[in-house]
Amino acid sequence: MTNTTTGTDTTVTMKTKLNPQQKKMVGSVFWRTMWLMFCTSYTKQQGTTFGWTMIPYLEDIYGRETDEFYEAMSRHQDFFNTTPGMSPFIFSLVISMEQERKSAMNTGREFDDSSIEALKVALMGPFAGIGDSIYSGALRIIATGIALGFSQMGSWLGPILFALIYNVPNVLIRYFGASYGLKLGSTYIANALASGALKAFTKGFAVLGLIMTGAMTAQYVSFKTTYVADFGGATFNLQGVLDQIMPGLLPLAITMASFFYLRKKNKPVTVLLVMFAAALVLTVLGICG
Amino acid sequence: MIMNALIVGLVLMFTKFFDWWGNTMFQRPIICVAVLGALLGHPKEGIILAAQLELVFLGNVSLGGVMPSDFTLGSIFGAAFALLLGKDLATAVTLALPLAALGTLLYSSMKIAVTSLVPRFEKLLEERNIKGFKKLWILQFSVFHLCYFLLGFICIWAGTDAVKAFVDIIPAWVQKSMTVASTMLPALGMALLLKSLWTKEICPYYFLGFGLGAFFFYNNVTGAALADNAVKLTSAPTKMLSLVQISFIGAAVAALIIFRELQKIKDERRLQSVSSSAIIDESEDFFND
Secondary structure (H helix, E strand, O other), X not given: OOEEEEOOXXXXXXXXXXXXXXXXXXXXXXXXXXXXXXXXXXXXXXXXXXXXXXXXXXXXXXXXXXXXXXXXXXXXXXXXXXXXXXXXXXXXXXXXXXXXXXXXXXXXXXXXXXXXXXXHHHHHHHHHHHHHHHHHHHHHXXXXXXXHHHHHOOOOHHHHHHHHHHHHHHHHHHHHHHHHHHHHOHHHHHHHHHHOHHHHHHHHHHHHHHHHHHHHHHHHXXXXXXXXXXXXXXXXXXXHHHHHHOOOHXXXXXXXXXXXXXXXXXXXHHHHHHHHHHHHHHHHHOOOO | OHHHHHHHHHHHHHHHHHHHHHHOOOOOHHHHHHHHXXXXXXXHHHHHHHHHHHHHOOOOOOEOOEOOOOHHHHHHHHHHHHHHOOOOHHHHHHHHHHHHHHHHHHHHHHHHHHHHHHHHHHHHHHOOOHHHHHHHHHHHHHHHHHHHHHHHHHHHHHHHHHHHXXXXXXXXXXXXXXXXXXXXXXXXXXHHHHHXXXXXXXXXXXXXXXXXXXXOEEEEEEEEEEEOOEEEEEEEEEEOOOHHHHHHHHHHHHHHHHHXXXXXXXXXXXXXXXXXXXXXXXXXXXXXX
């Protein structure tokens, strides 16, 4: 069942419906990729578990305990690292490539084994980029922003909303990733990578992340002074003066100062220690606290 | 005490488990500390403490396999001791920050242990022992998570009295300055987030977000009193836009960016095809002459 769908600018051949066996495969990839992080080593990151995840599919394609199976398992032991939520898509593509390889072998066509590894290497970087900006930049920040207010009031809605707002898209991205990987096949994604469409989405999510980070700087960095001086009847309220210059001046200033320091010297621990020292001094001097 | 130790051990283990399994973000303090509080019998305090610790560790994310500090371990222990000893946020933060740093050390040494197993996995495949491969894979992560259970259990079981003695000798001004520090620390989190999102091209969006979050107030009437036969209202300036509302605006801006970028790609491609066809036309003209 293949249909030709006409995209906006390129024509791609894409299966619009999955057969029952493939549908089962989508569910299986969805559940097995949940375990991707469970053997992260310094040398291969998720590489070992990539192989573990492939076991049933490779057994299915090449047969249990065959030479071909072990040879394929050894091919899937190399370094791999991407945003786990984006991995079902890559797995689906890799599985369909392995199936292609098997059918090529059966019909005596040539198949370049290294093309499978090349696809993995080509995809893990860009997918980690777009994945990190979706998951860490946008989803987590929005979930935190919505949930924190409820949590601060001691309401159970806080943690529940956080879990749902983050995980409903997480589950959807994983499930439809697995499904679209099987539908699209590897040529389509090569086109998308070359055209720069992935980059456009990464940029959009980074912009959303920046806007939310700015808003959170304004609303959740609550540092302020409590310094009040009394000049013979005229009280001088430092925080009041600062608020008149610009609301949120101190939070913005310390965030920017930390950021520019981190960009020069990547030492978050130093910033941490300086903040502790500053807090001690400011409290003892009676400027804060 | 043994019951509490069991609870902390189990919460720590399962939080670590769901940090990896499906990447559910249950390792964020906003979730795991709330669950811990409920199990220890302080549900409301737990949720509020969870929100406060979430703010302290807001920017701590592990990107690309690098964990700046084990905020999960730090906040679970900090919150557990604060709740069990009947202390407040200042105590929780005072304990959580150094413990989070120690937790990173522990995590890296456990990751080194996992890394040392990688050659074993390869050897098992060479020996055509897929059963052994599967067994070792399950064994390594079971031991990994059991270690975290034992750590939580033993520290609470044997350490609570020592921590109580330590917390009791911390002078009041140190605790006060820790509270001041906890209002500053989210700035470090924001700076870390900015580091991953900031590029020269899109950095103004950070300030857009900040402005939306910081500059819009309305006077929220907090009380009314009758004085000199006139009603006197007391009011407090309150932020007008919540993070949810800002994320709505942010999503619209992000969509604009994505559409513009995609349009740019399309235009470039059209330009290319036009210019290439123009060359052909010219050459045809040339040959026709």
